[in-house]
Amino acid sequence: KNQVEQSPQSLIILEGKNCTLQCNYTVSPFSNLRWYKQDTGRGPVSLTIMTFSENTKSNGRYTATLDADTKQSSLHITASQLSDSASYICVVSEDPNNAGNMLTFGGGTRLMVKP
Amino acid sequence: NAGVTQTPKFQVLKTGQSMTLQCAQDMNHEYMSWYRQDPGMGLRLIHYSVGAGITDQGEVPNGYNVSRSTTEDFPLRLLSAAPSQTSVYFCASTRDGVTAASYNSPLHFGNGTRLTVT
Numbered sequence: 001k002n003q004v005e006q007s008p009q010s011l012i013i014l015e016g017k018n019c020t021l022q023c024n025y026t027v028s029p030f031s032n033l034r035w036y037k038q039d040t041g042r043g044p045v046s047l048t049i050m051t052f053s054e055n056t057k058s059n060g061r062y063t064a065t066l067d068a069d070t071k072q073s074s075l076h077i078t079a080s081q082l083s084d085s086a087s088y089i090c091v092v093s094e095d096p097n098n099a100g101n102m103l104t105f106g107g108g109t110r111l112m113v114k115p
Numbered sequence: 116n117a118g119v120t121q122t123p124k125f126q127v128l129k130t131g132q133s134m135t136l137q138c139a140q141d142m143n144h145e146y147m148s149w150y151r152q153d154p155g156m157g158l159r160l161i162h163y164s165v166g167a168g169i170t171d172q173g174e175v176p177n178g179y180n181v182s183r184s185t186t187e188d189f190p191l192r193l194l195s196a197a198p199s200q201t202s203v204y205f206c207a208s209t210r211d212g213v214t215a216a217s218y219n220s221p222l223h224f225g226n227g228t229r230l231t232v233t
Contacts, residue, residue, distance in 0.1 A: 004157065034221065043119070043205050043224030044158075089157070102174075103222075105157030 002027040004092050004106035012112045017080055021109045023073040023090035031093040035064050035075050038087040038108070047075070047088075080113045087111070117141050121206050121225035128196040128232045136191040136228050138206030144223070146209045147189040148173070149181065151202040152227075158205065164189055196232045204228045 004025045013019050025033070032051045036044035048057045052068040061084075063076045077084055090106040122137045140147065148163035160173030164183040178200060180192040189208075193200060205227050211220040 009155075041226070043207070043226050044222075045224070046221035049221060102160070105159075107155055107157050 002092070002094070002102070002104045004090055004104045006088075006090050006106040006109050008109060009107070010110040010112070012114060013080055015080060015082060015113050015115050019077050019080060019111065021075045021077075021088050021090075021111070023075070023106055025071050025073070025090070025092045025104070025106075027071075027092040027094060027104050029094060030068060030071075033064075033066055033073050034091040034093070035062070035073075036089040036091060038089060040086070044089055077111075080111075082113050082115060085111060085113045119206055119208055119223050119225035121204075121228050123228060124226070126228060126230050128193070128230065130196060130198060130232060132196050134193050134196065136193075136204055136206075136230075138189045138191065138225060139187050140189075140206075140208040140223070141187065142208065142210070142223065143186060144208035144210050145186070146211055146220075147183065148207050148222075149179070149189070149191045150205045150207065151175065152205060153202050161191065161204075193230075196230075198232045200230065201232045202230060204230060 007022045034049045035047040038044040047062050048059050048064040050057050050066045057064050061078045066073045087108040087110045089108045092104050119140045145166045149161040150158040152158050159175050161179050162181040164170045167183050167186050170181050206225045207222040209220045209222050
């Protein structure tokens, strides 16, 4: 069964510090990997999408990396701000030519940034 | 554009009651889907639709019905609510008409409906 595991489950950091969130997956065949940010009481919002040929992708202070060989991804947040407090969800897509409409979602990492 | 709009935001039902969760999008997206989000678990797909008149089951379809009579609307019906259906429900859409797994087609989510079944 396809799985996406995220670590840590929760994280508390001080404002201005950096942090890295991890995502390991077993989805095969692989199409792309996405990171979403979900604020409390809101729906997830897309941060980045990467295919197997992309190693790094940035969106402002967010930088995602992908190692398709080891099936690992990370999301690095630089100079954290209070508004970064949210859950971060890793989502992996199967090859769209292979099967239906299945995306596998990780359970998320809940980040709290304290002043 | 309003994006994806879900109503109601909160709902409490008694066991056995039925109700419909509404979802509408104004982006002319072909693909729409319903997910449930439970604590400690990833979002799980309930039903999805690749266009008006076409629906299919996802990972956890039991106890739920959907229909897609227009491109804009994709309501989710709970036939006979059970406590196990207590969850937060998200509707999502994307432009891709064939599969939501395609590159560069991020899902656009609504802000959810928090449902409690007692």
